[in-house]
Amino acid sequence: MSDNTEKDHWITITSIKKRKEMPSEIRIDKNGNVYIDGELYDESTTKYKHLTVSVEKYNKITAGEETQKMIDSRKQMKKGETAVITDIEEPTKTEKTTVKY
Numbered sequence: 408m409s410d411n412t413e414k415d416h417w418i419t420i421t422s423i424k425k426r427k428e429m430p431s432e433i434r435i436d437k438n439g440n441v442y443i444d445g446e447l448y449d450e451s452t453t454k455y456k457h458l459t460v461s462v463e464k465y466n467k468i469t470a471g472e473e474t475q476k477m478i479d480s481r482k483q484m485k486k487g488e489t490a491v492i493t494d495i496e497e498p499t500k501t502e503k504t505t506v507k508y
Contacts, residue, residue, distance in 0.1 A: 415436040415437045415438065416434055416435075416436050416437075417435050417436055417437045418434070418435040419432065419433070419434045419435075420432065420433040420434075428455065428457070429455065429458075430443045430444050430455060430458065431444055432444055432445070433460070435462060439462045441460045441462055443455070443458075443460070448460050473492055473493055473504060476492045476493075477490075477492055477506055480492065480506065481506075481508055484508045485508070486508055487507070487508070488507070488508055489505050489506070489507045489508075490505065490506050490507075490508070491503065491504070491505050492504040492505065492506055
């Protein structure tokens with residue numbers, strides 16, 4: 408693995424018992440790449456024949472709060488007005504969601 412991916416690790420699973428038929432370490436980085444025993448996982452060339460890994464990649468997870476805010480603000484706004492749905496300011500990013508009715 409390169410030093411660049413070392414700081415992008417998201418999840419690391421380490422086996423307590425060492426067994427030949429199971430990997431000693433599974434890592435998933437923030438981009439969704441899977442590394443098994445330090446090597447990028449490829450289902451066609453894996454040495455663990457009973458192991459399957461599937462990682463779905465999403466940019467954002469939401470529970471519907473933004474959608475509900477959009478519905479509620481539509482009742483209060485007039486045509487042509489803009490409502491701020493989300494306004495998040497963090498040290499590393501800024502996110503603002505607006506809707507014009």
